[in-house]
Amino acid sequence: MSKQLTNTQQKILDFIIDKKAEGKVPTLAEIAERFGYRNRSTVRQHLQAIEKKGFIKRNPKISRGIDLLTEDKLFIPRPVLGEVAAGNPLTIYPDAIDTVDLPTIARMPKDSFLLKVKGDSLKDAYIFTGDVVIVNPNPEPRNGQIVVAVLDDAAVVKRFFKKRNRIELHSENPEYEPIVIEKDYSGFKIVGVVVGVYRNMETRVG
Amino acid sequence: MSKQLTNTQQKILDFIIDKKAEGKVPTLAEIAERFGYRNRSTVRQHLQAIEKKGFIKRNPKISRGIDLLTEDKLFIPRPVLGEVAAGNPLTIYPDAIDTVDLPTIARMPKDSFLLKVKGDSLKDAYIFTGDVVIVNPNPEPRNGQIVVAVLDDAAVVKRFFKKRNRIELHSENPEYEPIVIEKDYSGFKIVGVVVGVYRNMETRVG
DNA sequence: CAAACCACCATACATCTGTATGGTAAATTA
DNA sequence: TAATTTACCATACAGATGTATGGTGGTTTG
Secondary structure (H helix, E strand, C coil), rough: CCCCCHHHHHHHHHHHHHHHHHCCCCCCCHHHHHHHHCCHHHHHHHHHHHHCCCEEECCCCCCCCCECCHHHHCEEEEEEEEEECCCCCCCEEECCEEEEEEEEECCCCCCEEEEEEEECCHHHHHCCCCCCEECCCCCCCCCCCEEEECCCCCEEEEEEECCCCEEEEEECCCCCCCHHHHHHHEEEEEEEEEEEEEEECCCCCC | CCCCCHHHHHHHHHHHHHHHCCCCCCCCHHHHHHHHCCCCCHHHHHHHHHHHCCCCEEEECCCCEECCCCCCCCEEEEEEEEEECCCCCCCCCCCCCEEEEECCECCCCCCCCCCCCECCCCCHHCCCCCEEEEEEEECCCCCEEEEEEECCCCCEEEEEEECCCCEEEEECCCCCCCHHHHHHCEEEEEEEEEEEEEEECCCCCC
């Protein structure tokens, strides 16, 4: 059985996981710099310990050759910037304290952010309470994309269509009439494009 | 405006994207080896062209310092191994031809695979047609996890509970009675644990 | 046709990267 | 108390890595 990591080892592993989440793998030197070590050997010895305990797998002789093995770390906490509940104002957490466990698989697209869905008002788009929408800030959404927008201080999550002189926001549910925004209406602002919806099944224990 | 990539440049970029999706970044040498070049300079010149056209950003002097910029490539195709439609047999595609566009953000956890959901028979778990479930093969699911299992050749996606002498599969919908499997029943096999559900909002154009 | 681009090659080189080895000091454990 | 583990240091080195420079041959394009 793999033993427990020491405090220092855990911090180093967390750093590697964070880097991996950015699509990067740190070198020994980069890890050493991060923790103020003057020497790569120190890092190397820590990595050897971490590997011995079964949390990573290193490719010898290959630079940045660190693979994560740890099943326990399948999830990394990601900051959630706020909440959307269609109709209500868009809540942005002042300090982004709340986090959601995204799979380690989930490397956020650059500059995109997460919003937690509250309430079932988006259920006609098959989005439910507790779901996390991945939002890519984009000043120019393409037609047909689902966007998060603010309309007169109320948050909406709708499908975006740009017509000649106006913008239309369609609901997934055809029974609802589209919202029509005339061009240059100042109370309207696109927050971003909903890239996807992720629902974590492991932590939602029934 | 960034120009079009040439055929060769596109292939190299695709290779980098694939590697990034594995949580790795290739070196010039690795790219050269992949394409049969005898020289890293060839790769370097291609990368310079790709960077000039605005698809990547390179960190000079830093090994494996390639960042993807391309918004068009926010998604990478991932093989889908099969389909789940609760009640029906688990369909595994013989050649895994079908693919789903996962966000570039999505680095699959090791050994996990994707199953496409077909039919609305899982809607009591808020999973719908077109959704992709991320399955982590795991011989020992923990209580309360949602699992994909095969029971008498039919696929089920249920919440898993292990009792003393039996296994219970609960539906999200409390109206449905749990399925009870006595220990050592041979017609039952766990396929894996559902780690999460991802729904791509961009490609599903209404 | 000349100029530009494309797709490759070879050689040379400074720096980065991981490794090897040996040492110090403190805390923990047997 | 002795042995082990943890956490750091320094120096040295081979090979990996990105870069610089210059060359060949083919294809587009003005």
